Structures are given as structure tokens and as C-alpha cells.
Amino acid sequence: MIKERGRVTVREKVNRHKSISIILLLLLTIPFMSGCWDRVEINDLAIVTAASIDKKDDGSIELSIQVFIPKSISSGGGEGGPSQGAGGATTLVKSDVGSNLSEALSKLQGKVPRKVFWGHCKVFVFGEGLAKEGIQEQLDFLLRHPQPRERANVYVSKGKGKAILESLPPLENYSGEVIKELSDLHLGLRVTLHNLDEMLTGNSQAVALPFIKILPPAKGEAKLQGIPYIFGTALFERDKMTGTMTEKETRGLLWLKDDMESYTVTLKPEGIEGLISINPISSRVRIIPYIVNGNWRVSVKVDTEGTVIQNGTKLNLTVPKSLKIAERTYQKDVEKRIRLTLLHLQGNGDDVIGLAKEFYRKYPKQFSEAENDWERIFEEMEVEVDVTSHIRRQGYINKPAGLPEKEVKDR
Amino acid sequence: MEKGKISSLQMAFMLYPTIVATAILGIPSVTAKFAKTDFWMSPIFASFIGYLTVYLAVKLHKLYPGQTIIQYSEQIIGRWLGKIIGFLFLSFYIQVTGLIVREYAEFVVDSFLIDTPIIVVMASMVLLCAFVVHGGLEGLGRGALLFIPVFLIPQIILFILVFPDLEFKNIFPVLANGVMPPLKGSIVPGGWYTEFFLISFLLPFLVDKKKGMRYGMMTVFAVMATLVIVNLVVLFVLGPTTSSKVYPLMNVARYISFADFFEHMESFIMAIWVVGAFVKISVFFYATALGTAQWLKLTDYRPIVWPLGIFIVITGFWSISNSMDLERYNVNAFPFYGAVIQTLLPLLLLLIAMISNKNKKNKQSNTTDAPMK
Amino acid sequence: MKWAAFLSTAFIAILIILYEWPKLKQKSAKDKLALVSLLLIGLLLSMFHLQEMAGPTSWIEAFFRPLGEFMER
Structure with a gap:
């Protein structure tokens, strides 16, 4: 009996010793838990x-x-949203x-x-x-x-x-x-x-x-x-x-940077009265640098698709021939915008399109040699602009609105 | 001395974070400094030293099964030279562990706990790792197995979320200045691959020793794949600005804006970093403690874990007065130091061991042959 | 001499001894000697201004200087 009791107390002692040391350790960690220095x-x-x-x-x-x-912001509970x-x-x-x-x-x-x-x-x-x-x-x-x-x-x-x-x-x-x-x-x-x-x-x-x-x-x-x-x-x-x-030139820059998303291109078809507005839905722009016989050239290829959102002309766009006219005008217009921007940029020697990067990626050796001369090269560079445009959708009406049937062209 | 056993899978999961943790954060920028846009190739070139190191460690272990380098170096080249080699290894591991702790703490203090004294961050991590090492290899192996999802999943999520921001064109031009720049860029990651020699401290405790080589090689490959992917992602997001960043992967994580909703992803990087650094420091710490105990021929390594922890914190400070010192050391000295200690020295040992074994065998066969005649 | 660092290291060293000593009792004198001497070395080192002092890290950097120069080029 006595012996057993002794054993128990020894075990208890060990246990108590252990628990005290664990508690001490836990206490030691407390100051680190709060992250006092960087509490925000x-x-x-x-x-x-x-x-x-x-x-x-x-x-x-x-x-x-x-x-x-x-x-x-927090004031408006029942008023619904921030009170202004x-x-x-x-x-x-x-x-x-x-x-x-x-x-x-x-x-x-x-x-x-x-x-x-x-x-x-x-x-x-x-x-x-x-x-x-x-x-x-x-x-x-x-x-x-x-x-x-x-x-x-x-x-x-x-x-x-x-x-x-x-x-x-x-x-x-x-x-x-x-x-x-x-x-x-x-x-x-x-x-x-x-x-x-x-x-x-x-x-x-x-x-x-x-x-x-x-x-x-x-x-x-x-x-x-x-x-x-x-x-x-x-x-x-x-x-x-x-x-x-200007804003107009900026739009050309957006075309070049392939960042065209949410505005409308309004154009006037040649020889036809009235304006057509088109919303570019998707566009793909590829800038391809060339060096041919020491001539630095860039070809800009734009592939764009749009939706007609207003048709102020008398053209019936369901007819392929009229659609072609509209598409061609759209293509010309985009090209004109891009050319306008390029003219401005090349005139100032500001290569904000990143043509230098494109050249470096394709012709690292030639570019490294000509790097100091880049501004002059950029200013004199020949740029081909090649736009392919498609009008894919025409909206909810298929003829110019509010126009008597006989006045619509190419029925 | 060490009664625990680990499986070779656990070994792989201990080694993988050990190499990757610190290699994905700062190394891309260092590599990019040398290799420009080709820095994603550097880990591939560098991985060869990893394969070599694993091969050497496994071969040496085959010759002296159940022993670590501290023990068999004495058998290969005699007691005193062996002790010197052992000392080189131990001083290397103590110092490297200290620097890893410092590196870990520098990043934490630099970007998150700005006002916290760095000693607190370092000491708390070392304390935690000391407990793990004190608990033995088995605990460390299981911990690594447990933590591997915490290490891998944030990486995968990160790569998915960053996908819309990748500009694949940044990879061009490929090899504009020949293979030399990426080769030079591979020197620094090469230093990280040499850390695979830690495998020699784990091999003696494997349950399935035959798989050691296979899992070691697979780990090298996994590390290489991870580093290539990380480098590519960094290149696709940061492009030519990579070399100017101190922690490029951090910038990548901060750049994420997925559906205007998943933003401010730094905490993922932090999770990867803390878990990875924890495993890394623990594995290094374990090797140091076990090696020191074997070198001093003690009966147990557990009691000396604590004083070694103090050593580690001290070397983390010793002659490194700022984070720029640390970075310079990591670029200018560590890759060579690591390669000399962890690859060249074992290579030398293996050659000597193989030659002397052959001699011994010849002698034995001579002596056994003699009475036959 | 940095008193704060030295005193806190001393405090930690005492804690370590208190924690490990009961377990070391049945072990050999060599183990005890190793623990105490390692602690004393650590204590000694903690007295210096380590950050500004030359040490293993700077020696190694000096040793690999020629290769380091290759990296800087």
C-alpha cells in the first residue's frame, strides 16, 4: 500500500513538473502572439x-x-447606402x-x-x-x-x-x-x-x-x-x-495598342448622304517589324469586327453590295486614324507604341547596333497599315429606321 | 542516435521546399541581371549540379550504408583529415542556416512586420525549428508531408490568377547574345541546387533505401520544373524590369487583379515563404545538429540543439550589417562556397573511397588467391 | 559590448540548462561538457558588435573574391 502510494506521488510530481513547465512556455509565447510592434x-x-x-x-x-x-459611408443604415x-x-x-x-x-x-x-x-x-x-x-x-x-x-x-x-x-x-x-x-x-x-x-x-x-x-x-x-x-x-x-489621336494610339473597347466609330461613306456609326466589338492588332536590305519597316495589321449601331444613310445593309460599301468605309476610317497618330508620333520621335521593343524582340543584334540611332530610324520609318474590317451584326432592325420602303436603296 | 525512420517520399517533400522556398523569391532577379530575357533557362542548366550532387550523395551512402558524411569521411581519409572535413561541413551548415534565417527575416521585416525588430522574427523562427529538430527526424518528415499542400496550393492558385496578366511576347528575343548569359545566370541557382547534399543526412534513416536515388533525382527535376515555371511567370509579367526588383515574385503577386475581386495576393507569397523557410531551416538545422553530435561523438544530438540555435542566430548577424550585404554574399560567394563544400568535396571523397576500395579488394583477392595455388 | 544582447543570451542559456539538465543526468560527462562549452562560446560571441565585425561570412566572401569579381562583371 505504502509503496504504491509512493509511486503515485512520484508520478504526480513528474506530471506537475511537466505541466508547470508547459504553462511557463505558454506564458513566454504571449508577448510574441500579439505582434505588438506591427499591430495595425x-x-x-x-x-x-x-x-x-x-x-x-x-x-x-x-x-x-x-x-x-x-x-x-457607415452612417446610412436604413437610408440605403451612403448619404451624400x-x-x-x-x-x-x-x-x-x-x-x-x-x-x-x-x-x-x-x-x-x-x-x-x-x-x-x-x-x-x-x-x-x-x-x-x-x-x-x-x-x-x-x-x-x-x-x-x-x-x-x-x-x-x-x-x-x-x-x-x-x-x-x-x-x-x-x-x-x-x-x-x-x-x-x-x-x-x-x-x-x-x-x-x-x-x-x-x-x-x-x-x-x-x-x-x-x-x-x-x-x-x-x-x-x-x-x-x-x-x-x-x-x-x-x-x-x-x-x-488630342483625343482623336489618342484613339489611333488605342488602335495601335490593341486597347480599343468602348467607343464608336462614326463614318461617312463616300458619295452617299448620311453617317453610319459602328461599334468595334473585337479587334486584333499585329505589329510586324521588318528589316529588308537595311531598311527598317513596320507593318501594322488590324483585323476588326463591328456592329452597326446607327445608320443615318439610306443604305440597306442586308444587301451585300451596301454592306461592302460600309465595310470599306469603316476600313478606310480606321486606317486614317492610325495614320494620323503615326504622323504625330513620328513627327515628334516619340515611340510610345513600343516599336523599339518589337524590333528588339525580332532583330536583337541589329537593334543593339542601331540603338543610339533609334529616334532617327523611328522618325524615318516606313509604316504599312493594313486594315481588314467586317461588320458582323446590324442590331434589331434590318433597314434604316422610319424610312418608307421605297426610299431605301438596293432593296 | 536517430531512431526515427522516414520514407523516401517524406525525404522528397522535405527537400523540395528546402530548395524552392528561398530560390523562387529573390533568385529570379539575380538571374535576370545576368541572363536578361533568357533567365528562365538558367535553372535548367543549373539543375545538372543538382543531379550530380544527389548522385554523389547516394553513391557515397552505398559504400558506407547507415552513415552520414561526418562519419564516413573519417573512414575514407583517416581520423584527423576526416575531422577537418567534418568541421568544414558543420561550419558551412551552421553559417548557411544562419544566413537563411536572416534572409527569411529580412523579407518578413521588409514587407510585413516593418516595425518589428529583426531579432524577434529570427529568434522565434529558430525557436520553432529547434522544437521540431528536438522532436526528431520522424516529426520533421511528417511535418513536411503535412505542410506540402500549404506550400504548393498557393503557388498553383497564384499562377492561375496571374494568367490574364501574362504577356507571352516577353520571352523574345530568345538567346539574343548566345548561351553564355543564361549559363552565367545559372551559377547562382546552381548554388541552391548544391544544397541537395543534405540528402546525405537523411539517406541513413530511410525505410526504403533502394528508392533513395530515384526520389532524389525526381526532387531535383521537380525543383527544376518549379523554378522554370516561376521564372517564366515572372518574365511574362515583369518583363525587362525583373532585374530591378528585389523580390520579383512578390511584385507578381501584388499585380494580380482577377475579375476586380482577387487582389492583394501577397498573403499567398507570405504563406509559401513562411512554410518553405520553416521546412528549409528545420532540415538544415537537423543536419547541423546531427552532424555536430556525430562529430563530437556524443550519445544524443537533442541537448545540443539549443546552443546550436543560438549559434545560428549569431551567424545570421555576424558581419552582415544590411540586406545589401546579404544579397551580395548570396551572389558573389555562396554559389562557389556551396559548390566547393557540397559537390567538389564529396566528389573527391568518392574518388578516394573508390580507389582505396579497389586496392583493398585487389589485396583481398590477392590474399585469397594465394593459398589457392 | 552590448549588454542587452549578452544578458538575454545569458538568460536563454540558463533556461536551456534548466530544461536539459534533468535529462542529461544519466548521460556521459562528454555530453554535458559539449552542451556547456557550446553555450559558453555562444555567450562569448554575443558580447561583440557582430554586425560590424569580420566573421566567417566576410572571410568566405574575401576568399572567393576573384570569383565574386567575375560575377560582378
């Missing part, structure tokens, strides 16, 4: 939705950030100056009671003034810092970028969202931070960024209720802005 609470963060970088006249950098106000009452802005804009971007940011942090968080910033706007003097130095911050996303879109604004952030568009919650949505519609170029980095380090050393400005508010709207919109393209040589392209 969402209500300690100022979430940046858009940022703009401008250059002041005295050479200092002005950083403006558009910060999301969480209170503005008088002065109920969902964002606020703060700005500060410094000798470079990070200094401006550290000063700006002093004005915002929460820690600035870049992870959700989807829009970076460079002011025109800064763009003209070079963006590379400030870009370094955006690519080096772990928070800003490579996926964020980059823009150049006419005038100061801060004005874009300050506008309070009526339709969307904040202006950063407006620009981002417009980019998603492929109305202008869409360039991410990564694309910008790639263009700057790539062979052609030329950059194209979407150029935005504010559409002034209509009558009766509040002063700040302008909407920013993309109205062209800013052209860069290396990291300095050298010129712009």
Missing part, C-alpha cells in the same frame, strides 16, 4: 484613395492625398510641400491624425509642371515603398493635380474613383505604375500617360462639382513630358 488597427489608418504630385514654382514638391472618411447630404463629402484632401515626395509625406503625416496607408491608392496624378521636369525621382518612392501597388493607375493632369483631387463629382463617391472607372472603360490609355516602369526601362524610352482635366460644372451645380475626364495623352521622352496628343 483599421481605425488608426488614413486610407489614401488617390494622390497627386505637383511641382511648385520654387522647385519644391507638393504632395496631395485624398483620404477616405470612414464615417461618411450637404457637405457630406466622403473624402478629404490634404497637402503639404517638401523638397521631395517622401519629405512632403512626412510633413503631411503631421496634419493627418491617422497613419497614412497607401495600399488602396489606385490613382496617382502627376501635375503637368512636374511631368515637364521629370517624374523619375518621385517614381522611385512609389516603386520602392512596400505599400503603393504596381497596379495603381498613373495620370498626368492639365494644370495642378491637386485640383483633380479636390473636385467633388456628383455621381461617384470621390474623384479618384471617377478617373479609375473611366480608365476601366478604356476610353483613354490605361497605364499602371508597373507599365510606366516598364516603358521607362524599356527599349523605346518613350512614355505615354493619360492626360486628364476637369470638366467645368454645369449651371446650377456647386462650384467643386466638376468631373475629371481623360481628354488625351501626354507624351514623354524618357521621364520628361514633351507634348500632348
